Amino acid sequence: MSSSVTVPKSALPQRRAQSFISRLKSGEELAYLITVTAAAVIILLTALVLYELIAQSGQARHKFGWSFLFTSTWDPVAGDYGALPFIYGTVVTSVMALLIAIPFGLGAAIFLAEMAPPKISNAMTFLIELLAAVPSVIYGVLGIFVLVPALQKSVVPAIKSVAGSLPIFQGTFYGVSVFSAGIVLSVMIVPFIISVSREVLLAVPRDQREASLALGASQWQTIWRVVMPNASTGITGSIFLALARALGETMAVTMVIGNAPQIKASLLAPGNSIASMIASSFTEATDDLFLSALVELGLVLFGVTFVLNGLARILIMTTQQKGAHK
Amino acid sequence: MSPKGRAPSSQETPPARQEQKNANGPALKKLSAVNLDFYYGAFQALQNISLDFQENHITALIGPSGCGKSTFLRTLNRMHETVKGTRLTGQILLDGKDILKEDVNSVRLKVGMVFQRSNPFPKTIFENVAYGLHVNSFQGGKAAIREVVEKSLVKAALWEEVKDKLHQSAFGLSGGQQQRLCIARALAVEPEVLLLDEPCSALDPIATAKIEDLLFALKSETTIVIVTHNMQQAARVSDFTGFFLLGKMIEFSTTNVIFQNPTQTATEDYVTGRFG
Amino acid sequence: MKPNSAIKNLVNYTMFAVTGLCTVIAVGILFFILGYLIFNGGKSLSLSFFTNLPVPVGEIGGGMANAIVGSGKVLGLATVLGIPIGFLGGVYLSEYSNERVAFTIRYITDLLNGVPSIVIGIVVYAIIVHPMGHYSTFAGGVALGIMMIPISVRSTEEFLSAVPQSLREASLALGAHKWKSIVTVVIPAAMRGIISGTMLDIARVAGETAPLLFTALGSQYWSPGWNGPTATLPVMIYRYAISPYEDWQRQAWAAGFVLLALVLLINIVARLALSKGIYVPKG
Numbered sequence: 029m030s031s032s033v034t035v036p037k038s039a040l041p042q043r044r045a046q047s048f049i050s051r052l053k054s055g056e057e058l059a060y061l062i063t064v065t066a067a068a069v070i071i072l073l074t075a076l077v078l079y080e081l082i083a084q085s086g087q088a089r090h091k092f093g094w095s096f097l098f099t100s101t102w103d104p105v106a107g108d109y110g111a112l113p114f115i116y117g118t119v120v121t122s123v124m125a126l127l128i129a130i131p132f133g134l135g136a137a138i139f140l141a142e143m144a145p146p147k148i149s150n151a152m153t154f155l156i157e158l159l160a161a162v163p164s165v166i167y168g169v170l171g172i173f174v175l176v177p178a179l180q181k182s183v184v185p186a187i188k189s190v191a192g193s194l195p196i197f198q199g200t201f202y203g204v205s206v207f208s209a210g211i212v213l214s215v216m217i218v219p220f221i222i223s224v225s226r227e228v229l230l231a232v233p234r235d236q237r238e239a240s241l242a243l244g245a246s247q248w249q250t251i252w253r254v255v256m257p258n259a260s261t262g263i264t265g266s267i268f269l270a271l272a273r274a275l276g277e278t279m280a281v282t283m284v285i286g287n288a289p290q291i292k293a294s295l296l297a298p299g300n301s302i303a304s305m306i307a308s309s310f311t312e313a314t315d316d317l318f319l320s321a322l323v324e325l326g327l328v329l330f331g332v333t334f335v336l337n338g339l340a341r342i343l344i345m346t347t348q349q350k351g352a353h354k
Numbered sequence: 355m356s357p358k359g360r361a362p363s364s365q366e367t368p369p370a371r372q373e374q375k376n377a378n379g380p381a382l383k384k385l386s387a388v389n390l391d392f393y394y395g396a397f398q399a400l401q402n403i404s405l406d407f408q409e410n411h412i413t414a415l416i417g418p419s420g421c422g423k424s425t426f427l428r429t430l431n432r433m434h435e436t437v438k439g440t441r442l443t444g445q446i447l448l449d450g451k452d453i454l455k456e457d458v459n460s461v462r463l464k465v466g467m468v469f470q471r472s473n474p475f476p477k478t479i480f481e482n483v484a485y486g487l488h489v490n491s492f493q494g495g496k497a498a499i500r501e502v503v504e505k506s507l508v509k510a511a512l513w514e515e516v517k518d519k520l521h522q523s524a525f526g527l528s529g530g531q532q533q534r535l536c537i538a539r540a541l542a543v544e545p546e547v548l549l550l551d552e553p554c555s556a557l558d559p560i561a562t563a564k565i566e567d568l569l570f571a572l573k574s575e576t577t578i579v580i581v582t583h584n585m586q587q588a589a590r591v592s593d594f595t596g597f598f599l600l601g602k603m604i605e606f607s608t609t610n611v612i613f614q615n616p617t618q619t620a621t622e623d624y625v626t627g628r629f630g
Numbered sequence: 631m632k633p634n635s636a637i638k639n640l641v642n643y644t645m646f647a648v649t650g651l652c653t654v655i656a657v658g659i660l661f662f663i664l665g666y667l668i669f670n671g672g673k674s675l676s677l678s679f680f681t682n683l684p685v686p687v688g689e690i691g692g693g694m695a696n697a698i699v700g701s702g703k704v705l706g707l708a709t710v711l712g713i714p715i716g717f718l719g720g721v722y723l724s725e726y727s728n729e730r731v732a733f734t735i736r737y738i739t740d741l742l743n744g745v746p747s748i749v750i751g752i753v754v755y756a757i758i759v760h761p762m763g764h765y766s767t768f769a770g771g772v773a774l775g776i777m778m779i780p781i782s783v784r785s786t787e788e789f790l791s792a793v794p795q796s797l798r799e800a801s802l803a804l805g806a807h808k809w810k811s812i813v814t815v816v817i818p819a820a821m822r823g824i825i826s827g828t829m830l831d832i833a834r835v836a837g838e839t840a841p842l843l844f845t846a847l848g849s850q851y852w853s854p855g856w857n858g859p860t861a862t863l864p865v866m867i868y869r870y871a872i873s874p875y876e877d878w879q880r881q882a883w884a885a886g887f888v889l890l891a892l893v894l895l896i897n898i899v900a901r902l903a904l905s906k907g908i909y910v911p912k913g
Binding site for chain 1: 633638639641642645646648649650651652653655656657659660663666667670714715716717718719721722723725726727735738739740741742744745746747748749750751752753755756757776779780783807808809810812813830833834836837838839840843844847864867868871872879882883886889890893894897898901
Binding site: 145233235236237238239240241242243244245246249253254257258 | 431433436438459460462463466467469471473474475476477485486488489490536539540543
């Protein structure tokens, strides 16, 4: 057996230090091959995902081109498909979810990172991370049987009495709607905002807070004027992550959004998101063009979440590097 | 031999202080620590510290790592309260009033601090200096704020270098400049006492010299306490020096006495470099 | 300056209360969900739920035995497919690859992780269901397996990287080959974390519904073997919940309770029973 001298730079001996035969015999080459294969499989799988999305959507893409994104007709009988209603539904529900989840999420993150004693903070964070593990279909069940009736009975009438003249609150509320989907979605993304933001806040160096306190600032002033600005890139990253999550969320949204491929100004009207459209129609797609259009919807969704996730990761990485330098 | 060093009593008044006393009337004790004991949980980090800081003079606190000098400094503006599980008994008198019993934010306005590593906020140079004004309901318009910012930057010997880039990020400054920015930031709220915790330890000799020069200029308006592990710096800069060891204050006297004629063996060993 | 300490303190306390309230609400949601499921699910749960097959609407005594078995099969296949690939990929990242290759692989893995689950379902439909001509348990297992890979990779890599370099050096200095060192020293040192990561991975995928909708599809009957569509717990919950039949809706609650209990239990055990500071992938 060759002498494996420990090379100073890395503990693992360079593979060229041993002869190829010796590596083969010792099983080293085999082990390496196995792990490389696994890594290659992963890369191939991802490529396959991309390939299939592009290939299977080909028919629709060639027929409609870019106008697919701007057309609002969805007519299986006539073979005319447009993604606009679903893009609209996805955007509206996600934006609504963010508007609700961000204040709550940041508020809780601030409390857990800055104000709560460590034991309470850790315990509550543990529970909130459990919340993130609840399956989407469970949120859907609660959405249908608990949230929607509650909205019908008390919340929406209250909103209508106060803001009923606004276009976003016009029309009869039948329960399943863009509004309900937005609320369910907000509950689902809150845990992500909380846990990522909390970590980002905790990573802000101590001496930033101390400098502020030493100038006579109160704890809240310190949090608002110093800690949050320090953490702003990372928090934005957490929001992008939550948004990416919201866009791809399928089951809970499908169960409460009402499944209507339409664009209405009112939040109280039923609608559809890209994911919920695919979920509810895929098995009933009658012809190839229909299927191809649905796959193209999937491609659109993939593209948007890809961009968002990429941005999110850059933002969060930047924050981590900033903290490391201090 | 005199017992373990305390603030000079009337019998032991060193010559320099005697002169001052005669010239200006009764001794001006700006800030006094009285019988301070400090605990991290069960561990006692400071034992029965009592000493006075003379108004408009620079007092240095020296001692080997872990001796408690920084811990002590941080009690003087109650920064120790930001750490859980700490306990402080005794009194800290500012102009005769115990700051431990007052509103902590008001105390910190009067007793400012500059930290070991510069820690400017992620804001512009201007906003960094103006920060203290904003969080303390500064009564005055934009012009007044600008005046204060300029004045503070002048006192911190930084104005000339940054006057054309006030609205650029503070992170664009060099290490030494950032530290002077932190000094300007602390000065903006016009503290009566300025605490500096090894402010030059991360800086090169030139940057260090600039800061030492501005401290000389400052002391006519402010009482300064500086913790340093650089004995030459203490000798250069301070009027009085206190030597700490293992949580106790071993000796306190004028800088000349501490460095040339210490009464305690431990002090002598430290300043001659036998340990530490 | 006339700093108003009273106002500062008031604002402080108010914001403490406001942010605390946000936290309490967030945590409260968890208990809200648990409460409803325990109450509504618990009261609909009976032995027949676990032992009986679904019955046509109108008849009583239906259960979800086939869905439970189906979920087990699909998850089992997913684990067998996904974990080894993910694990070995993680080993490659941590022990063999150089920085640039590692960065690329990590990037691609994250990309795969970010693919919405319904899109995975579409892709598996295209590559397995469509060519085979029918829905199948196999396709369902593959879909979930693909979803398990990225989490397993990141988790494995994180825990292996956390093993101190000195352990590897000690083993190599004693003359062991690199792969032996990895297998006998490094992996065992990271084992706790890797197991917990695997458990969390399984729990995450156990609740996934979307990718099964057009791979395993669903069924009211047993589904022996791997070539036919099969009922799974999450899909049954979905279909029963959106149905207009009260009996089915009650079963949806019961099934939801069972699924949630399972998922939460695995999560709690994995996070608690193992050391603090385990890497928990977010999303």
